[in-house]
Amino acid sequence: MDYLPDHNSRYKDVDYWDERYKTEQCYDWLGCFSKFQHLLENYVKKEDSILILGCGNSSMSGDMYSAGYHSITNIDYSSVCISSMSARYSDCPSMTWHQMDVSQLSFPDASFDVILEKATLDSIMVEEKTPWEVSPQTACFIHKALTEISRCLKPGGRFVSVTFANPLFRKRLYARTEYNWSIKKYSYGEGFQYFVYVMTKGEELSPEDAALEKKLREDTKSPPTTITTTQNEDKEDYLSNIDL
Secondary structure (H helix, E strand, C coil), X not given: CCCCCCCHHHHHCHHHHHHHHHXXXXXXXXXXXXXXXXXXXXXXXXXXXXXXXXXXXXXHHHHHHHCCCCCEEEEECCHHHHHHHHHHCCCCCCEEEEXXXXXXXXXXXXXXXXXXXXXXXXXXXXXXXXXXXXXHHHHHHHHHHHHHHHHHEEEEEEEEEEECCCHHHHHHHHCCHHHCEEEEEEEECCCCCEEEEEEEECCCCXXXXXXXHHHHHHCCCCCCCCCCCCXXXXXXXXXXXXXX
């Protein structure tokens, strides 16, 4: 079955994902867990409580569980996905699955040591036409999601974002004092790079990132923005279809 939609907007449609998850067994955007495990091991402890956003049918949750990370909560807005993945990993008793919107998390404040997303925020921004300007609707949604993520992190907790987007664009999104976190950037991949951003709750922005936030606030023509396009090894590359 060909899972590539006719238009990027379909990636934001839960009906598209429900239909896809009925037949597709597994797909890993940005590579499997082993590709960036060496980076996560520096920030994620085996005993940490972990929330995975937009889990999809990726093998990442199962791979992390096998690696010893057992306190994992997974959410996705597709009920078909959650039902399928819950059944698939029914032998992992401390790993739970919930249908939920990333911008409206139903967890109490300070619930998790680590919140992890891999290409989930990328998929939200598939209709953006330029990496320099994001639509008000998308900007609002992303801000709500990041606010919720910050709220649900414990003091000292880490938000880990695995993405296509290089620092020129993605730091513009994350560098906001109100989220109350610092930002560190790493990369992985051969021939091209994917990026891993680690935001630590309760730490201040670096002088560089604080200056970036100030500049963005002063320049109303350059709001916090979106992802850049790169060639990559994924067979399904929705980013290459963005009209720039």
